[in-house]
């Protein structure tokens with residue numbers, strides 16, 4: 001699991017965090033042209049055979065974008081799905097380039113912060129160990 005708690009998500013706290021950064025983050029989400037150019041500079045996209053789920057824009061839309069779309073009203077299972085995206089599919093290497101100046105790593109880092117505030121985060125120990 002990607003969580004240390006089974007407590008209900010504090011939606012009010014999540015909404016407050018979203019509201020605090022909404023001007024910058026919502027603008028970035030709105031101006032994304034879905035051109036996929038950022039994918040070219042993401043090594044994780046390339047090492048996963050150009051799996052669209054590893055495209056930087058896809059990762060942002062399905063994490064922070066989802067949080068804004070639902071106004072933070074996402075249950076713990078939904079948060080765990082987001083944590084998979086923002087920890088396992090991005091290492092915050094800051095190499096992704098967007099010609100429109102959208103700061104993908106900043107957005108993913110913010111999504112991580114929101115997950116952490118609800119005690120939801122990816123734990124590498126959850127990964128299956130390879131057979132000896």
Ligand code: SF4
Nearest residue numbers: 032033035036038098
């Ligand atoms: S390069 Fe920028 S505008 Fe194009 S998909 Fe990526 S984030 Fe969106």
Ligand code: SF4
Nearest residue numbers: 042090091093094096
């Ligand atoms: S910060 Fe994340 S999305 Fe951007 S290039 Fe690095 S791994 Fe890919």
